[in-house]
Amino acid sequence: xxxxxxxxxxxxxxxxxxxLKTLEASIELAFNSHRxxxxxxxxxxLDNLPDIKPSSIDLETEVRIGxxxxxxxxxxxxxxxxxxxxxPWRKGPVSVLGLDIxxxxxxxxxxNRVQPHISSLKGRxxxxxxxxxxxYALRSYGQGADLVVGVDPGQKYIIQFYxxxxxxxxxxxxLLPLGIxxxxxxxxxxxxxxxxxxxxHRRSPLEHLYELRDCLKPGGExxxxxxxxxxxxxTVLLPTDRYQQMRNVWFxxxxxxxxxxxxxxxxxxxxxxxxxxxxxxxxxxxxWMEFDSLEKFLDPSDPSKTIEGYPGPMRAVxxxxxxx
Numbered sequence: 001x002x003x004x005x006x007x008x009x010x011x012x013x014x015x016x017x018x019x020l021k022t023l024e025a026s027i028e029l030a031f032n033s034h035r036x037x038x039x040x041x042x043x044x045x046l047d048n049l050p051d052i053k054p055s056s057i058d059l060e061t062e063v064r065i066g067x068x069x070x071x072x073x074x075x076x077x078x079x080x081x082x083x084x085x086x087x088p089w090r091k092g093p094v095s096v097l098g099l100d101i102x103x104x105x106x107x108x109x110x111x112n113r114v115q116p117h118i119s120s121l122k123g124r125x126x127x128x129x130x131x132x133x134x135x136y137a138l139r140s141y142g143q144g145a146d147l148v149v150g151v152d153p154g155q156k157y158i159i160q161f162y163x164x165x166x167x168x169x170x171x172x173x174x175l176l177p178l179g180i181x182x183x184x185x186x187x188x189x190x191x192x193x194x195x196x197x198x199x200x201h202r203r204s205p206l207e208h209l210y211e212l213r214d215c216l217k218p219g220g221e222x223x224x225x226x227x228x229x230x231x232x233x234x235t236v237l238l239p240t241d242r243y244q245q246m247r248n249v250w251f252x253x254x255x256x257x258x259x260x261x262x263x264x265x266x267x268x269x270x271x272x273x274x275x276x277x278x279x280x281x282x283x284x285x286x287x288w289m290e291f292d293s294l295e296k297f298l299d300p301s302d303p304s305k306t307i308e309g310y311p312g313p314m315r316a317v318x319x320x321x322x323x324x
Contacts, residue, residue, distance in 0.1 A: 001031060001043065002043075002162055004023075004176075008023070014189060015125075015187075016149075016189035019187060026178055026182045027176060030176075042086065042156070043159070045082050046166070049163060052075075053070070053167075054067075054167050057168060059142030060139075063139065065095065065096045065097065066096065066097040066167060068097065069098070070097050070098070076098060079097065079099060080099055083096075084288070087290065089104070089133065089288040090103055091103055091104075093106070094133075094135070094164065103289060105282065105283055106283075111139050113317060114317050121145045123145075124146060124190075124191035125146060125148075126149070126190060126193075127148075128150040128196070129193065129198055129212065130151070130180075131150025132154065132157045133158075133161050134173065138173060140192075140194070141172070145192075148172065148174070150173075150175040150176065152177070153177060153179050154177075158175050161175045186214045187214060188214065188217055189217065190215050190220060192221045193220065193222050195208070195223070196224075196225040197315075199227075199251075200227045200243075200250060201248050201250070202250060206264070206265060218324045219324045221320070222267065222320045222322065223317070224318045225317045225318075226258070226318075227252045228254060228255050228314055228315065228316040229253070230254060231256070232254060233256040233259075234257065235254040236254070237251070237310065238252075239252075243306060243308060244294070244298075244306050244307070245292075245297050245308075259272065267321060267322065268324075269319075269320060270318065271319055272316055272317070276314070278294065278314065282294075294313070298312060
């Protein structure tokens with residue numbers, strides 16, 4: 001099982017120490033009562049990954065761990081077999097010991113749109129909600145964060161991260177197999193909270209915004225990225241069934257409506273810093289994510305629309321501060 005003892009030590013000395021009352025039990029419940037059928041196989045794979053010390057690590061400009069010269073070709077082939085066991089890989093790209101994992105998303109493009117606008121992460125405690133395999137968590141650490149905690153109930157994504165972390169050493173980045181619901185109410189412990197691509201999956205988006213606010217220290221910064229549509233302050237799209245073939249898409253607001261939501265939830269200094277249309281170059285099928293991707297979810301006769309006839313995917317990045 002994954003060892004979280006170092007995280008517990010850090011939290012004990014932080015403003016998040018209240019979380020320790022429930023955290024260990026929540027993790028145990030997630031890994032046991034809600035255990036993925038292949039988890040034992042994945043954990044065994046983690047234990048058997050080759051012990052290699054990478055010659056270099058770059059988490060500031062990309063996620064690159066070592067190079068091909070660090071590992072024998074035969075061992076590299078075995079490593080690739082192990083990591084392909086964890087497909088699909090969605091967030092990246094990632095390079096580990098010369099193995100380039102070409103993920104579904106060019107998450108580096110999204111990070112490059114976000115990072116110039118956010119407050120410095122140097123010395124900060126960061127929470128990444130819906131963290132996936134931890135790509136943004138690692139990039140946050142690369143920007144100088146003292147602690148990064150990610151939460152995501154997807155156990156395969158958590159294992160992907162710990163496969164990478166094996167070659168990163170004892171860095172203070174920890175991913176938990178939990179949802180934001182398992183974080184104590186009104187914890188108010190993190191300097192920066194990321195919610196990247198989560199809001200539109202929530203049936204109650206305002207409740208999610210309140211949960212994010214309650215994770216932040218007074219005056220802390222929220223970094224929110226979500227699907228939006230064009231329109232005025234009263235424009236919100238609720239798909240009748242699916243959006244881009246996804247059933248779990250609920251509310252897509254206009255930027256003005258999203259700003260109002262955040263303000264009504266008590267956030268201050270709310271500002272939209274980027275709006276970008278998602279392209280099939282940014283989200284696509286790869287040999288590390290072989291399922292259908294964005295190209296299959298757009299109207300073939302009019303790619304500005306989804307296959308259901310809704311406006312094609314457009315994403316906004318909004319920054320806001322919790323009340324002081």
